Amino acid sequence: MSTINITETAPIRNVEADAARSEEIEPFIRYSQRKKAESRPAQARLRRRWDFEKRHVRRAVWQLEQETDRAQLLRIRELVDRAFVSHRFYRDLYASVGYEPGAIVTWDDYEALPVINKRALIDGGFGEDVEAMYPAGMLHSARTSGSSGLNMTIYQDDASVEYRHVLYMRHCELMLRDTLQPTDWRYGIYFVAERYTSLLGDYPFVTVSQDVPVDILIRNLAEVRPRLVLTLPSALQRLAETRIDLQEFGVQAVGTNSERSTKEERLHYSDTLGVPVLDEYSSEEMSLIAYECGERRYHLVEDSGRFDVHGADEEGYGHLVGTSFGNASMPFIRYDQGDVVQIGQAGSQCPCGSRFRVLTSFRGREDEALADGQGTVAADAVLGLCDATLVDAEANVLQYQIVQTARDRVVLRAQPIDRALGLETRPVRKFVATLPSLFENVRMNVTVEQTDDFDRFASGKRRLIIVAMDGAR
Template structure:
């Protein structure tokens, strides 16, 4: 019956849902499942064609790029190779903040406001169109099917984004029930909450788990501590994303749940960049996304050398991301994957890490529980939260002209509500927050072992 219901969802209900939203997800997923087997040269030809279209549209319809192209003397009509993109300046988070309206295409319709999770300490607001959403959903859908998991198969999602957690209205709850997707909040993971999570997973017997590697590893560790068997549930894969996946996390999750772990890399801003296949290759969604690796001087690096990941998303004509600096560090791979797909590979992804914090009463929480207290405060440009001990937490703030002094009390109250009323919260206003050796900000550092 499970197979029949999954077929109904994947072939009837979900396609209808997407059509009603004006998305081309189903058609795009089918195309992606065909193009993934193309030779590298054919994929690169499609990239070039779509890049030319994106650049031409940006020149005509996007005020920011119309002015930029004129200023640097860039002619989209003369682009003959993907490498010609290197003559354009990078797009940074600061550029997006300063030119939010000018980055919108003048003919765009139905743009939706979005924002990043603030993992870099620099929250970012931007807009996405229906084309972008369709392509990203199709890319993720293709990746889940690599592991024998389809839309409609039961899944457990361990997540903490307020975008997900704030939309549990009747329509959303109904949709999740139809799709058999069950959300477990990653913010608070007390012993009692973890016991409940184990019971839910055992009862639901999902085909896949999806979430932060740190969260799934914590649940796995709790199962082992409690002596609760979880490897007999028929889970096919555990998808992890949004943080760096460490070897010990992969081993713990796989051992406890009796399934392989598939790593994914991407973000709300940059899109669904890459996902791991069963043969172990981190395949870039090359039909939609161009990836460059650059050094500190902005020079493009060859495969095998580590540098900042720069992304051009080819389905962002309504709000273009062209040579967007992600702030992440990675390495391209020039080898082919044993699976036979022609999609290029990421060899390594560095610099992503989301810590847990420990409340005064011992409750373990995902670091995002603190991040969201500070992230959306008007006027906060950058921040870093350092949990020095169970009784003392420091907050470094870089603020702009919109920041109100009354927000300081709100931040203290919000953090104390999560960490404990007896915790001392010290807030320091600074001109700049130093970067880590990797070149990224660490938005949260906990010196308290969970």
């Protein structure tokens, strides 16, 4: 274990200045504006924790299902009892179903707990109660709304933030399929800066705006030479359009997050950019939920939380309900964030080596499903058609959005790569002709609209599918 003097008063490394090697990139560098700023003692504590725990968290990915199951149940027992004693919201909720401390002995006991959602937490004043429990300035905070439009502040203590960060560093190693070295740069293209820009100068992480002009971005990548790039899919799209080989800049992998992307899109980006492009599935509430391995399978991050399907139909699809292990101060227990998924059987080992369970299908949020009379067309079916048509290079589509504006009307909003060629291409025509076949109860009319302006969530993230029956987006 390393011995680092946390009382040392030297300033933290100015990673942003190190990365801004030319004046042209400076306006696009993201600086942290978090209420609780990173500090040298915090960096030192996290560095010690990473050095101490990295072997254990690396090994956890390969451990047997029974070991993972046992470790999860022990953590949940402690978490639920602590929440019952410490938080009014859970005390009232669990008391209403006869819960007493120590009641969780088996998984059946856990699954008997009520399922909660964001609306219940907001209505119950959960966030306000958590904030009042701690001295001012002690907690980290992040704002989230997702696609629900319900704004909620997520609070975390230092230990929880550090635990999440340790797992995220392992996540970076899984994308690289190699050990992350202290000298390795990570390069983010995102809305906000990373919480920790380095660990006492090592493991540097710089973030630039998603709006950076692509020529400036490429020159900065050539200067910084990051080993890993982490980005929004919409920002990666502009980089892929240049068809540069990222390996020439020292990049070995790209991770996508925050926005919905499809497998075919990522395969296309991988071929175009010359490095693996792998996705992550996460949220502010649950932290890391699943990661895409090199075999193109989504593995649940079993030491980040316990994730199960609730209310499964005959095909095994249901709501993802999770309990996060990464937030002791504001626990999310049996939390439904609105995603419809299918989870595979446990017990098998992926060719990548992981024994973590596999999220076999992700249908997305319920509000992404196109309306089909009294039924719906799931987002994965629509995006599967997009993969087979709009992702094709012959489609001449740079980016797209599917908008249902009425019961019987869908608009494909798309930006062409070559304006002269436009959208009258064979793949686009195939999309228009095929989409109506996905609807059983409505005779759907599909039109195409050329645009450079796409609707986004309030957070700025792109939206691939929008249901706006009143015509408002």
